[in-house]
Amino acid sequence: MATNENRQRKASRYVVPVAVAGVAAATIGLVPALAASGDPDLPEITAQQLIEKIAASDTQTLSGTFKISTDLGLPSFAGLLPAAPSGSSSADPADKLTQLVSGSHTLRLAADGPDRQKLTLLDGSDEYSLVHNGNDVWAYDSKSNEVFHEKADGKGPKPEDTKLPGTPKELADEVLKAAGDTTSITVGGTAKVAGRDAYQLVIKPKQSGSMVESVKISVDASTGTPLKFTLASVDGGKPVVDAGFTKVDFGKPEASAFDFKAPKGAKVTEGAAEKGAHEGADKPFGGLGDLAGLGGFGAGPDGKDGSVNVIGEGWTTIAKLDSGTPAPKTDEAPKEVQGFLDALGDKVSGKFGSGTVFKTKLVNALMTDDGKVYVGAVTPQKLVDTANAAK
Known part of the structure; x- marks a missing residue:
């Protein structure tokens, strides 16, 4: 059984870094619309050029609403999960954000540079908010009126520690090279996403025996920011994961959007800093590349x-x-x-x-x-x- 210390993981691990906020939201996945008469007429672009466009994107500010729906084909977990240990907080992101692995959810997102992000999970009249502002990470669960607080330690990976190709073209070349004989990467038309013109990047396995039918990413034609994405299974039916922006604005959010003050009467739990590096702590989504x-x-x-x-x-x-x-x-x-x-x-x-x-x-x-x-x-x-x- 998980200990209190394990459950009180760093909340900062679950805050999406702003430089890839659009990518991260898209990588949760939403089925792009099929080509239709209403799709935008955009200049032709190759898969390599579209990957270069994504790599060159430098989205630092945005706000918007997106929806997530996941369907792994699993039976209900009701009655199987153990109760949270005594002393833990219902606002702890380590537990709360696991809700996103099943069902349908609506979220609001705001981001302003690497030091300020806010994510709000809406569930009927209840809200769950996760706020990173400078050195503080706050989480609030309105249903239980509980607050989880932790100091951001700034120990994440530094840009200079990450060895990447020097230009978007070099990165695109590496992506296509890595795909090799096992993967097909093409541009599959255009679409309107959250009111914006977008290209669709389509990724498919060439190998037989994979459960993945396709991965589709809708990329903003102007900024290169991924807006939505789908992961479809060979089993058919609903996508495994289906999410994407329904509204998006790349303007700078108001500074007040990242202010947080614990509501009166709320129970506040201070998160315990983990000792040493936690495996995957520098991977906000648990290292999806390792899964592939x-x-x-x-x-x-x-x-x-x-x-x-x-x-x-x-x-x-x-x-x-x-x-x-x-x-x-x-x-x-x-x-x-x-x-x-x-x-x-x-x-x-x-x-x-x-x-x-x-x-x-x-x-x-x-x-x-x-x-x-x-x-x-x-x-x-x-x-x-x-x-x-x-x-």
Whole structure:
């Protein structure tokens, strides 16, 4: 169970850096409209030129409203999550922002340079606000009338510490080179997004066996700021993640937008500063790049003793973990947990033996009865084929 200290992670980790605010909001994802007669007539542009345009974007100020909807195809977690430990705050971003991984939500965003950002999550008449202003990070949950406060330590990565290509063109070249034979990157027409003209960048796997059908990013034609994005699954139906700006203004927000004063009678919890570097602390969204390549697992040579062996490349990369112990039997789990696992899992068998595939619309995992685990953003059949080939 998570400790109080772990739950009181740095709130500053969850504040979107302004220089990439548009990118971050877009990377949560919204399905761009299909080409229609109302789409803007813009000058032709290549995929490389559009990537260069994104890289050259220097959006420092903006305000707007965007919507997020996520659908991983998971059954309800109701009744499965443990209660928050005594002494924790309902306003702690480490817990509150996990709401964004399911359902539909409306947010308001304001940003003014790297030191001032505000995000407000609207839920009916209730609001949850996260404010970064200078050295302070505040979070307020109106439903519980609780406040979470922490000092920003300024220990994030510095621009000079980040090794990137020197120009937008060089960056675009590197992106296209990295895509290589596994990825198709094209421009898929234009669209109106939040009242602005936008190009659509379409990214698709060339490899078979990936759960990703496509990634689409709508890019503001004037500023190069991504405005919305979709991640669609080969399973079809609703996008895995669907979000994007419905209103956006690139003007400078009023300074008062970032002021915060704890409401009268509110319970204020001071966050405990973490000791040492926290893995992924410099990645506001948990390091999405690592998910694509599974590069953050620290692969071992054979996947034993808790280390991970990475199999394959690109969109069909699979991580193999050998726990060294037989898989737990779901029929021995508590009734409510057993129902949840049964809704997720399918029994499978092959040369590897037998096991269970736990499914979502994006990431699937095969747990064999002898304790091996194969996981990746690939189809269940790809997992079974990989397990068979390992024999």
